Amino acid sequence: MKLTILIHCPDQSGIIHSTTGFITNIGGNVIYLDQHVDKQAEVFFMRLECEFLATLDLPTVKNDFEHKVAKVYQMEWSVFTDAEKPRMALFVSKYNHCLYDLLSRYQSGELLVDIPFILSNHKDLEYIGKQFNIPYYHVPVTKESKEAAEDEQLSFLEEHNVDFIVLARYMQIVSPKIIDKFPNRIINIHHSFLPAFAGAKPYHAAFERGVKIIGATSHYVTEELDAGPIIEQDVATVSHTHSVKDFIAKGRDLEKIVLARAVKLHLSRKTMVYNNKTVIFS
Amino acid sequence: MKLTILIHCPDQSGIIHSTTGFITNIGGNVIYLDQHVDKQAEVFFMRLECEFLATLDLPTVKNDFEHKVAKVYQMEWSVFTDAEKPRMALFVSKYNHCLYDLLSRYQSGELLVDIPFILSNHKDLEYIGKQFNIPYYHVPVTKESKEAAEDEQLSFLEEHNVDFIVLARYMQIVSPKIIDKFPNRIINIHHSFLPAFAGAKPYHAAFERGVKIIGATSHYVTEELDAGPIIEQDVATVSHTHSVKDFIAKGRDLEKIVLARAVKLHLSRKTMVYNNKTVIFS
Amino acid sequence: MKLTILIHCPDQSGIIHSTTGFITNIGGNVIYLDQHVDKQAEVFFMRLECEFLATLDLPTVKNDFEHKVAKVYQMEWSVFTDAEKPRMALFVSKYNHCLYDLLSRYQSGELLVDIPFILSNHKDLEYIGKQFNIPYYHVPVTKESKEAAEDEQLSFLEEHNVDFIVLARYMQIVSPKIIDKFPNRIINIHHSFLPAFAGAKPYHAAFERGVKIIGATSHYVTEELDAGPIIEQDVATVSHTHSVKDFIAKGRDLEKIVLARAVKLHLSRKTMVYNNKTVIFS
Amino acid sequence: MKLTILIHCPDQSGIIHSTTGFITNIGGNVIYLDQHVDKQAEVFFMRLECEFLATLDLPTVKNDFEHKVAKVYQMEWSVFTDAEKPRMALFVSKYNHCLYDLLSRYQSGELLVDIPFILSNHKDLEYIGKQFNIPYYHVPVTKESKEAAEDEQLSFLEEHNVDFIVLARYMQIVSPKIIDKFPNRIINIHHSFLPAFAGAKPYHAAFERGVKIIGATSHYVTEELDAGPIIEQDVATVSHTHSVKDFIAKGRDLEKIVLARAVKLHLSRKTMVYNNKTVIFS
CATH class of the missing domain: 3.30.70.260 (ACT domain)
Known part of the structure; x- marks a missing residue:
């Protein structure tokens, strides 16, 4: 044991x-x-x-x-x-790279988790749920429906005894109602080298600023947007030859690798949170 | 030719x-x-x-x-x-790592420049000027003396036909009066991964935020602080085991390498500036 | 046009x-x-x-x-x-990470190719062919059957008008018969930082030597094993805390990213080969 | 205490x-x-x-x-x-970058050592000894004089109670006679990503092979050339645009940083050697 x-x-x-x-x-x-x-x-x-x-x-x-x-x-x-596998819920929107990456790791036994469901505010990635034979819950979110949607999300999370949530490019802000129930147990991937370019459209902002390096950051979700404890970051070089579209393409590879590393650290209990920072025993 | x-x-x-x-x-x-x-x-x-x-x-x-x-x-x-060597003035304050690094490259013929003088608001590094046999001008800067100091700096720059200025950890804000005379010809090294942690004490701010990667940025100086066109950036990984002091020590190596690369790009005419961004033909 | x-x-x-x-x-x-x-x-x-x-x-x-x-x-x-999509054949054996990675890029339109088939000497990954609805040809290779197998491979390649082949962790040596028909059009991923650790079991060899950095190398296949023109390389840091198994897991991420980059460079006609080296216009 | x-x-x-x-x-x-x-x-x-x-x-x-x-x-x-500063001897030949780098760190208090002397088989860097006010011993080495030279080196090492030796691009093979007296206490910098390109002219060999990444390796010296326990490695990207001369220039920056890191790890007693590998508690 x-x-x-x-x-x-x-x-x-x-x-x-x-x-x-x-x-x-x-x-x-x-x-x-x-x-x-x-x-x-x-x-x-x-x-x-x-x-x-x-x-x-x-x-x-x-x-x-x-x-x-x-x-x-x-x-x-x-x-x-090590007796029980943690139960990980995946939240996604329209981008498939992080979802595909996590599911292919899961399929090959690299991630020792159960995945009770994928949840999305869009139907776009339903086909991936089918490819991997994992339930796909479509919970649309509009301004009006946001509260009802969150209640529906919570009921899915509770019903399936979810241990932690991975936001695999989920493009909605998660409400305090859910964060409070999953303290330091919601992992997000932000497509910039935080704290630079927090918020929306970070690749566009990075392009505008003329940076020579872009990044991705995985962090635990707290109530302050993109300000939670950082688990993992990585970067890639860019140059004047790269368009915003190139930044986004390069960034996809960063995002999926950084998110996967963070999920693996969390799963192996190598992360501790204190004062909005992490101790990572890697 | x-x-x-x-x-x-x-x-x-x-x-x-x-x-x-x-x-x-x-x-x-x-x-x-x-x-x-x-x-x-x-x-x-x-x-x-x-x-x-x-x-x-x-x-x-x-x-x-x-x-x-x-x-x-x-x-x-x-x-x-390639007939004439450019004339490069070095501005420093109290840190010696960038100065030593540039001068040792100069000494071994890696930088094809003339260095007419080192200028500092402090006397601390005068010994390095002596070691390398380069004039060291001490121009103290206080709130009251700032304007007179700038005039003195300008007269040194003009007298020596300086082509471009390198701020090798010079801890004073350079005034528009000087920037206007050296557009895209003043190279600074900032000790963070800009635009994250612009301004003072970036290593302390990075430590506080709990980042996993620190950086350094070399850029042309414009009137807006730490917002000029970026020439070169690089990063190093850090972890919870590192103190602010460790960040600073790791950062020194980044700073000197990144600044030297920027100076070499500038010297080989591989930088072009447009819309506050650089095109780097490396 | x-x-x-x-x-x-x-x-x-x-x-x-x-x-x-x-x-x-x-x-x-x-x-x-x-x-x-x-x-x-x-x-x-x-x-x-x-x-x-x-x-x-x-x-x-x-x-x-x-x-x-x-x-x-x-x-x-x-x-x-840009009128016609190149036709890319995928050769695999038992590891799924490179295959999943390439197919998920293909699925999301990142790779502008047609994939007429996946070919393998094992049945293990047939389910992935099904997931992505791509024909999966099982061509077993034994010492005795090697020549017949190659003829079968060639006939598949010809029948489907394949433009280039990607060895996505295909664990058999490709014969000159096939290489001659696809000069500089077979892309391999080797799981080491070539030329270090060419041949079999590179992660074990790297562990034995006590290196602090591991790598992956994508190259065009030539008759000399692991000695063809290098297209792309990348590395990751390791330490004494990592076992061979950890090297292999870290390496998987390198392999799939490096191979995908090489495939994208090839597809965008940014590679030229000369004197067993590449010119990469990236 | x-x-x-x-x-x-x-x-x-x-x-x-x-x-x-x-x-x-x-x-x-x-x-x-x-x-x-x-x-x-x-x-x-x-x-x-x-x-x-x-x-x-x-x-x-x-x-x-x-x-x-x-x-x-x-x-x-x-x-x-922490009562006594270790005594570090520096062996050099003709290249000055590692020597300058170590001495500037020493000068600014980053390396808590005493440096009783610099020893070289050439007179070229004597001026640096003078700049930093450190004795410079010139011990020429020819085929005929090699044994006598080693005896002279040993007598300097003993006379000055040297604790460990740093080969800062010392271009002679150190004899077993000296290695035996300083087991795991001679630190070398090799200008390649070992085990690739061991031996002479690694940058030329790397250029010939068309690699996309070059490296530097710091290791403890053992009797087998370039095969001792690795302390630290780092790499830099290169491309077809770089000549051998560019490799060498890029490599200099790697070499000095990697060697300095290894020296600092050794000084802080964070290295342990076992089975020709290191455990690095960093």
């Missing part, structure tokens, strides 16, 4: 020793330990992977850890087993 | 044919031709390198070209010979 | 002038001209895109160009119209 | 717990812990930074750690204080 434990708490002496001692005592072996101290904020972060030969009584272990270790150090912590 | 010709004009048919015909007729051989059309702006750009076995009477050639070719196509154009 | 012309010939004076003159004379407008001189080999390369308002009698134009221009300069040249 | 401890040993349960327990017991606080397990080789690696408020009796602490912890787990380990 394998556990992944994520911990953060005020920085202080003895945390690693106590935590690894607890694991050793219950028969575990630490196979990976990553640790970070944010010296400005004086916060300690740790990620542990541990293996156990015997099967654990997980509720008892969690209760013990809470009382014997976590309380002492005022830890916020969570533990994940 | 070698000439480099830079041309831009409204896009129209026959420009390349007419220009190369002119060169062939006066006994030249085009050894490199780079051309670009900005389709949005409908502007044509061209850079030619030509070799001539015989010595040219340059004033006559220029006059002929103006009347036989340039006028026909409403060209703005300039021509450079 | 639009033509793309590729030319190479011994370097000499007047080539650009004569060629652009010819185009102007028949009513064309040069909208892009890229030119390169290999000074070691003394060879001149040029790529022109020209637009014509009227429809051309292409055979006559070609005949005229051959006699009035090409012969004079001993040019090897070819001309392409 | 601050200690940095490097440990490797057979992988087994309890190592982290025991080690952190020892540190806590003697009044220390672990401020950074990096750990890695090579699962193929079944070897555990750890790097700890610890702070102590009180002054330690280091010999006693080391003796205790050896008997109470290290022996139990069959550790090979070393400990470094």
